[in-house]
Amino acid sequence: MSLRNEMRVVPTLAWVLAILAYVGIAIGLIVYAIPQTPDTASLPKQGQAALALFAAAIPAIYILLIGYVYGDARRRRMHYIVWTLLAIFVPNVIGIILYFILRDPLPVFCPRCGASVKSTFTFCPKCAAALRPTCQQCGRDIEWNWAHCPNCGAATPAGKQSIVPATPAPPAPGPA
């Protein structure tokens, strides 16, 4: 999960809006707000410019975060419209913070049919392939490297595990 891949989750529209907001707000601050505010008007010109470039980044980052919530919730098969609205309208970034706390794990691919499925599923809803190893005796989920089922104690020989772990899904496709 590299930063580069995560940045690709942000839709193009959010990048465009963030850049427009950054440039517009920075110019507005340099031309109007900072020279007309007594506290900042006395700063040297470079100081005023640095203040404007810094202050304009805050709304731009906010827009990118909302775009990230949209793209990330979408690839996680969550209610992405609802989460985007929460990210926009819940004040003080609380909607965005809640999203990062409550988001579902990334979906994985079924190793047999390639369908994108929730990582918590035991079987593929499309082709019924096993997505995680289960105890042959009691049917509970087990880990790939366990020799015995922690629930019923049955041996789980590695030879029985003819299935392969599902792989993480790649970054979401662009907005439809």
Ligand SMILES: [Zn+2]
């Ligand atoms: Zn499948």
Ligand SMILES: [Zn+2]
């Ligand atoms: Zn068992």
